[in-house]
Amino acid sequence: MTELRSFGERYATALADPDVRGGLTAFQRGWRVSRDAAIGALEEQEGRSFAELRAELAAIKDRVLADWEHHLDTFTANATAAGAEVVRVATPGEANALITERMRAAGADLVVKGKSMVSEEIGLNTHLEAAGLIPVETDLGEWILQLAGETPSHLVMPAIHKRKEVVAALFERVLERPFPPDDIDRMVKAARTELRERFLSSSVGLSGANALIAEGGAILLVCNEGNNRMSVALPQLHVVTAGIEKLLPTYADAMRQVRLLGRSATGQPITVYTNFLTGPRPGQEQLIVLLDNGRTAMAADPDMAAALRCIRCGSCANVCPPYGVVGGHAFGHVYTGAIGLVNTAFHHGLEAAAGPQSLCVSCGACATVCPVEIPLPVQILEVRERVARDGRAGTATTLTRAALRAFQHRLLVDLGLRAVGVATTPLRRDGVTVLPGRLTTRGPLAQRVGWRTPPAVAPRPARDTLRAGRLEEPPRLADQPLAGRTVQLFLQCVSDRLAPAIPIAAAKLLRAAGARVTVPREQHCCGLPAYDSGEQDAARAMVRQTMAALADGADVVTPASSCLAMLGHDAPYLLRGDVAELERAQELAGRVYDLIGYLTAGPGRLPAGSLDDGDRTPVTVHRFCQASTTLGRGDAIEAFLRDVAGAPVVPLPEAGECCGFGGSTSVRNPELSAGILDRKLGCVDRTDASVLITDNPGCILHLRGGVHASGRRVEVLHLAEYLVRRLPGATSTSQER
């Protein structure tokens, strides 16, 4: 293994390489199609949903964790009876020393290696090389990286960040003959010839393990290339490196893992070779090295133990928008993708975890495809909190903490933003702040912010306009499902000051449907920005403040789906430590809605056609990522627009994928955020729609800024803003932005 460079260097290198983003976007899109087809076919075959199948596998893994020592002992006893030597080691140092010593004792100088993430975790190659031994990677992707002096950027597709042109050039340099980039077959055959000699001359073979089957003392080892079969069969000594979390009780359990592993990893129903090894072959020795390296600590940590279910399929990376921009060298440490943001903290320490985890946009996509149902988004935020608490995270964290501490004070924020609103009046243009040209086109600031025009701070926040009696009586709808009902409007702190037209439109709409709308004055921020920044104490304080402000038992409706994700989903989790608080959080969660939820599944259900004003301008819809991933919402907005508003809706490709706002991510890592936004706006371009509708103000400000900065002519509207225009006798409300 080549030593990892600092996170900052890895991030900069990834951004500077034009191949990375293009290649990874194509890879992610291709994987999505194959994986969805494979999982769909599996659901049909089994007559059970993916949710049921993965819950079953997760339960198996959890049962093992609950009785870990027993299963480890059973495995060890059975493997030993079959002739293997099983050694448990606590640290990478012990593992490396043991393997080096055994290789020396065997008189070996060459080791042929099948793919093993544990060997990467412990840095085995570096240690072997330092001891004068020669490790040869035999998985094609791993071999390419070894020749290039790099580490894997993906758990399953280690060299996916490399374009074929780069691989061809590498082969030309190393093998000293021409390789046309389009002739991948020729490259593969060359690798076969080169590696076969190594297989036949090596006296030690090394492999990982996809599972340790306690019932048989057997190793499950899957591969497609056939290299693993050679590296475990031909040499006189076979060394297995595996994490102790790889245990499964029975062969039948292993089959359940097999069913989900290939489909999740590559979209294959099963890998070409699914091998079950029990003990060494006649004439061979087998050493099984079982590594702890933080796993026991993980198992003892109730918030983190579920990450030990991981079967290393890599699917969490394949749907991850930041991964698609920078790849695994930046988005991860040795372990890449979302799981790498979690387990790195245990295997390589908080400092190694700090940089990569700051790239997560909290979109929640990873958790939707994980075949063992690991709550990755929640765990990443736990790690983020620990990193922040650790205090070694640097200036950015200190500044964030100070800002969030100040942000907790509603009146302070109110006063400050009113002042900014007045001061920036000359720069305000239709909802955005237009900075002097030289600031946005030249210099270091331009690179970081030029891709997104910042929003304007309104001189008058929404709460002023909505004060009782100030808002003119809106036209009423013929059907009034909310007649006689009081609705507390939760404005969302961002829209209140940066996009007041959104909560104002929501208030008008709710009143048009018959509701009495109140705006509780003590409301401020739901706590999401703090939670998202790893500042859980500040987040809890804001949740408590919000619960107090909304204590009146009436329905709460917010035009911000992100606040619903926070109050309806995350707040109970954050307050789980105190039963009374948890109950209050759950009580609030039970009566808080976002606008679309209230109008479609809540009490405010509007009849078909009731907002149809005859306008047939095509629109397209971006789905706030957490609405899909956390709130489980599908095409509710599209269906509502079609049925209730009569609007032609053009489907947006990748509609539910993050837009790149990601809360603090777009401030801390603007280049990453710009990359994700670019992918999103590219999808919008493909629809040819002139109106883009969504329902989360964070997304809206981000998308508007991107549209403005790129000179596109797409109007980005909140659902409420769009609908309020269709009320009988309505006029455009854009002056309120």
Added chain:
Amino acid sequence: MTEQPRQDADTLVPPQRQLLRTRVEAAASTYHEVAGWEQVAAHLAGHADRVAIAPSLHAVRPDLAASLEQRGCTVVVPQTADPAADVADVPVAVVAGVLAVAESGSVLVSEHELRDRVVTMLCKRLVQVVAAGDVVDRLEDAAVWLAARAGRAGFASLMTGPSRTADIERSLTIGVQGPDEVDVLLLVGADAAIEEPTS
């Protein structure tokens, strides 16, 4: 998609076997039903004049080698201390599977000894022979076979198609370290049962 005319023969083939065929072909192997070992020999001889036979198969079906030789083939059964060298340049090899899984189109091959493993690893074309009576529905059925041998040293592989990689730009390339071609032959004839070697 046009509707396929219904074939009478289909009604005679058990659905399990139809599924196996579909899945085997989806994995990029070929599927054939053969009436007996003579047809296996004919299939092998049709592909090469040098054929390696897995020693475990040779032990229970020594007549296969004779049949191949009659057809003008040179037969290699690796028995020396360096079995990899014995089969290094043999283009076609044959092995018996202990069962085939219809669900996944896989053939379970048990090959504890190195001399058996080199046969399936090093050839270019691998022919896997399975008795029709040994076709099972699901992966769990293969788990039952494995569990019955739990704790005994062994090596068994569910093999599903020829070796492949997509490590360069996710571009599928067939034939890497393992065979480039795999033929699954289902024995449906009277002498269809394959004994398991006792060793």
